[in-house]
Amino acid sequence: MSKVKILYDLGNLGKDAIHAIGGKAAHLGELIKRGIPIPEGFVLSTSAFERFINRSPFRQKIREILDKEIQLTEIIQISQTLQNFILETELPSELEQPILKRFNELKALVPHDFQVAVRSSANVEDLSEASFAGQADTFLCISSDEDLIEGIKKCWASLYSARALMYIQQMIKVPLNLVSMGVIIQKMVNSDIAGVMFTANVLTKDTNQVMINATWGFGECIADGKVDCDSIIVDKTSLEIVKKRIGPKLQMSVKNPDKGGTHLVDTPFKKQQVLCLTEDQIHKLVNYGIQIEKFFGGKPQDIEWAIERGQIKTLQARDITHL
Structure with a gap:
């Protein structure tokens, strides 16, 4: 089995890495390289999402749905089905262990009140012709291992919300089976x-x-x-x-x-x-x-x-x- 890169530190990759970490993370990585202040964190690769799907007991059903265009009359029901498949799939240890290791390394740098934001970074996000803005979900103020894993799964599941599926098919116009999701985990900015x-x-x-x-x-x-x-x-x-x-x-x-x-x-x-x-x-x-x-x-x-x-x-x- 070929080795899959599960995560990258933000800043390791730049704007040309949308396929690997999604649009939002690629743009943030570019800004870090240029000296713009960005909250510290890391990003789960699109390959991590694909590995998660491949380890799901529902993988065949997920692939069958994504291999065809979804009719507008079916989109709400299919969205619920896909999201349930994601949320009911356990994160395999080959993904969970490196994620929690990096999360706790980040936590060790903060003396108290450590929290992160979990944010989407789809490979169809922040494109010049279509932003995908507001289609996937963000989860703020996460501090525990359990909430982090749950937030990641919810973030992945939001790729298949009814509004996101409609946007992909009607605005971006790419096959659903080519769409993937990176996930950014960043230190929270407790903003004033x-x-x-x-x-x-x-x-x-x-x-x-x-x-x-x-x-x-x-x-x-x-x-x-x-x-x-x-x-x-x-x-x-x-x-x-x-x-x-x-x-x-x-x-x-x-x-x-x-x-x-x-x-x-x-x-x-x-x-x-x-x-x-x-x-x-x-x-x-x-x-x-x-x-x-x-x-x-x-x-x-x-x-x-x-x-x-x-x-x-x-x-x-x-x-x-x-x-």
Whole structure:
């Protein structure tokens, strides 16, 4: 049996390794090589996912489903079937042991309150022609071995959600049996402020402006549309703030101390009607955005970021596909 590479440290591979670790991880690896601050972590390869499928007692049924196009009328039922097959398959020791070994090596570097994020990195994700954004699931604030394994399996299973299957067939238009999933395991950024930055104004299509959306706590609530966040427009050349809107930010996403993961809480009143970001933080974010755009051939970028104790971390960068 040929040796399969199960995992890589983030930064080992770059933008040309989408087939091996998926689009999100490949882009993050490229940013690490270029000196952009990224949370430390590792990525399970697409080969690890394929090995998992090959060890599943349901492998033949999974292959039979993926070898043909799924009709729209069947997609919800088939999605549930595929996801159940993934979740009911035990992770074989040949995968579990190296994953937990690397996870605990990462944990040893953090003296207390160690948690990770488990994030998808499909080989059809963050492509220049289709982003696959929001189709697969992310799991935050994971600290135990058991929750990590469960999070990985849920992340893999989300590749076969009804919305993901529809997106692959209708937007990406590749056979389902060619789609695979890497999984990123990164140290959590316990963010004080987080958000999304577009290195073009996606409302006016002005590529000479940067648009920043920001909120308190974790940034997931922006993508989910659960929080009315701050919005800032900046001129790329002068770094002048052209326009800013303070969103009410009535709630914020924070760690859930009882159940793990995250939950929404009411934002302290004094934070609701003030801008999250200082002018200095805005300028630093824009400068990172301009650098990242250059790294990816001058294509406008959709960048997720977070700030913890004043330190900016980039969580993701992908091409803006519709501008």
